[in-house]
Amino acid sequence: MSAPAVAMEQDKKLDSDKEKITGWVNVIRNKASWSWVSLPSLFLVWMLVAIPFESYILPQPWEVADEAWNEMMFPTVSEVMDDDGEITIIPESERPSFWKFISKGEANNALKHLFRGELWPHVGWSLLEEVGGFGAAIIFSVLFGFMAGFFKGFREYIVPLNGLFMAIPPIAWAPLMVIIFGLGYTTIVIVIFISAVNPMILTIMEGVLQIQGQEVRAARVLGARKWQLFLYVYLPASLPFVTAALRIGFSQAWRALVAAEMIGASVGLGYMVQTAGEVGNSRLVLLGIAMIGLFSYLFERTLFRPIEKRYEVWRLE
Amino acid sequence: MAEGNHIGGDNLAIEELNFAYDNNLEIFQNLNIDVKPGEFLAVLGPSGCGKTTFLNLLAGFYQPDSGTSQLRGKSITPEDPHLGYIFQAANLFPWLNTIENVEFGLRMTGMDSKKRREVALKNLEMVGLKGFEEFLPNKLSGGMRQRASIARALCLEPRLLLMDEPFSALDEILRDKMNDELLQLWDQLGQTIIFITHSIEEAIYLSDRILVLARPPGGIYKEVINELPRPRDLRETKSSELFWEYKKELNNLIQEVQAQAPLDESEIAELELGAKNG
Numbered sequence: 025m026s027a028p029a030v031a032m033e034q035d036k037k038l039d040s041d042k043e044k045i046t047g048w049v050n051v052i053r054n055k056a057s058w059s060w061v062s063l064p065s066l067f068l069v070w071m072l073v074a075i076p077f078e079s080y081i082l083p084q085p086w087e088v089a090d091e092a093w094n095e096m097m098f099p100t101v102s103e104v105m106d107d108d109g110e111i112t113i114i115p116e117s118e119r120p121s122f123w124k125f126i127s128k129g130e131a132n133n134a135l136k137h138l139f140r141g142e143l144w145p146h147v148g149w150s151l152l153e154e155v156g157g158f159g160a161a162i163i164f165s166v167l168f169g170f171m172a173g174f175f176k177g178f179r180e181y182i183v184p185l186n187g188l189f190m191a192i193p194p195i196a197w198a199p200l201m202v203i204i205f206g207l208g209y210t211t212i213v214i215v216i217f218i219s220a221v222n223p224m225i226l227t228i229m230e231g232v233l234q235i236q237g238q239e240v241r242a243a244r245v246l247g248a249r250k251w252q253l254f255l256y257v258y259l260p261a262s263l264p265f266v267t268a269a270l271r272i273g274f275s276q277a278w279r280a281l282v283a284a285e286m287i288g289a290s291v292g293l294g295y296m297v298q299t300a301g302e303v304g305n306s307r308l309v310l311l312g313i314a315m316i317g318l319f320s321y322l323f324e325r326t327l328f329r330p331i332e333k334r335y336e337v338w339r340l341e
Numbered sequence: 342m343a344e345g346n347h348i349g350g351d352n353l354a355i356e357e358l359n360f361a362y363d364n365n366l367e368i369f370q371n372l373n374i375d376v377k378p379g380e381f382l383a384v385l386g387p388s389g390c391g392k393t394t395f396l397n398l399l400a401g402f403y404q405p406d407s408g409t410s411q412l413r414g415k416s417i418t419p420e421d422p423h424l425g426y427i428f429q430a431a432n433l434f435p436w437l438n439t440i441e442n443v444e445f446g447l448r449m450t451g452m453d454s455k456k457r458r459e460v461a462l463k464n465l466e467m468v469g470l471k472g473f474e475e476f477l478p479n480k481l482s483g484g485m486r487q488r489a490s491i492a493r494a495l496c497l498e499p500r501l502l503l504m505d506e507p508f509s510a511l512d513e514i515l516r517d518k519m520n521d522e523l524l525q526l527w528d529q530l531g532q533t534i535i536f537i538t539h540s541i542e543e544a545i546y547l548s549d550r551i552l553v554l555a556r557p558p559g560g561i562y563k564e565v566i567n568e569l570p571r572p573r574d575l576r577e578t579k580s581s582e583l584f585w586e587y588k589k590e591l592n593n594l595i596q597e598v599q600a601q602a603p604l605d606e607s608e609i610a611e612l613e614l615g616a617k618n619g
Binding site for chain 1: 419479
């Protein structure tokens with residue numbers, strides 16, 4: 025190799041080293057997102073705080089994870105149903121742990137057992153109630169929100185009502201609904217509907233009012249008639265604040281749901297937390313709290329983020 | 342720029358038109374204007390004299406209190422297919438890309454998607470935006486947005502083009518360029534154009550006739566027939582003696598208008614607010 029060629033090789037190597045270094049500097053300085061730290065730090069604090077406490081008062085995270093395993097996998101405290109439908113009673117101490125399944129390579133067996141635990145009815149009913157109440161709130165708020173945005177008279181009529189209902193904590197309705205409908209689905213759905221629909225109507229209404237007259241005018245001189253204006257201008261232009269309304273509505277509904285289940289239900293995550301608290305099962309309480317947070321996060325990620333991405337592209341200047 | 346097919350213009354007649362905002366702020370009294378087919382009319386006036394209101398009245402966004410404004414003998418609605426409107430801000434739909442914006446008007450007529458794409462592409466090429474079909478408006482520069490909005494209006498082959506200070510947000514060099522391009526388009530397509538501006542030079546460079554608006558309530562303060570020869574050329578036209586004579590004359594007229602009993606601040610604010618929301 026000639027001298028210049030060697031020098032060039034060396035330069036190249038230096039350059040790539042430099043890149044590596046600046047790469048790391050960037051990571052440390054500002055390029056890397058620090059969000060990965062948030063959850064571990066929370067667990068760390070939890071672990072530290074839990075040290076002085078007895079396990080049955082404030083359990084460590086892994087003890088809650090163990091609880092989650094039991095609640096997901098095993099029908100009751102000490103029974104396991106095998107494939108023939110026969111119920112075998114096994115002592116709690118002999119239950120296969122998560123690690124046993126993994127280490128023995130019995131993942132298939134684990135999958136068979138999954139969904140047999142007591143957690144799932146609670147999760148299932150909570151989700152069903154959320155779908156019912158939040159779904160009804162979506163339909164009503166889109167309808168009323170757009171109407172309030174378009175028609176001044178309707179706006180003047182409905183805004184005070186929204187304000188009134190938003191001033192009352194939704195959970196205050198729960199006892200009344202229990203009297204009328206009894207414990208269960210209808211009661212919960214109505215309470216979360218009340219909690220979600222009012223802020224959603226207001227958000228959508230504000231959004232419709234904000235749609236610029238200029239865009240509407242541009243569409244009109246291009247020949248758009250009434251229903252075309254709605255379809256091709258108001259609807260796409262409203263996507264950002266309809267999503268905002270969905271977000272607000274979902275979280276309002278989810279909070280109200282958990283609270284309402286503590287009063288007016290016999291199943292559901294809120295009920296699970298409530299009853300676990302009554303019998304002093306702090307592991308189950310914490311598991312319930314974790315599930316409530318987890319589902320909220322999942323909805324955000326799978327439902328609202330994708331919609332938001334659709335309009336982020338054109339909205340940013 | 343690509344060739345466009347001749348479209349031609351319609352005549353516009355405004356007779357004894359009166360208009361006041363709901364709050365009784367009178368803007369126009371007994372306005373009479375006759376615009377010939379294919380004429381390039383510039384409307385000039387200091388801010389707060391109702392330039393945009395004038396255009397919105399013509400487009401049919403507002404109804405006159407009395408009198409008529411007729412395009413080829415028929416009163417105008419905003420949805421009229423013979424009417425094109427270029428706004429001060431390009432007013433593209435931010436959720437549609439350039440080509441979808443340009444074909445918006447054709448989509449409203451129900452033209453099938455293949456055909457309207459073809460027409461839109463032709464018009465996009467005409468304004469020099471070929472290759473930017475897939476760009477969203479927020480990725481275009483100010484001048485490109487305004488070009489796209491012109492293409493969008495031209496797709497429907499309007500015979501009357503209303504332009505509301507379309508280049509006022511652009512820098513002077515770009516504005517001169519856009520003015521030349523507009524003149525070329527007009528030369529090919531031949532529509533009637535009513536062009537609102539607060540730039541005296543722009544008005545002289547472009548038009549056949551210049552109306553100076555009076556302070557409200559009023560109408561036309563003075564009309565100046567622009568006899569600068571065509572085709573116009575930026576360097577030649579702007580250095581001609583006639584150009585500077587017009588400029589001096591219009592300067593004086595604007596000064597006179599401004600010396601008229603001025604509106605107070607709140608009235609100007611109302612006027613501008615009305616123009617925005619109305």
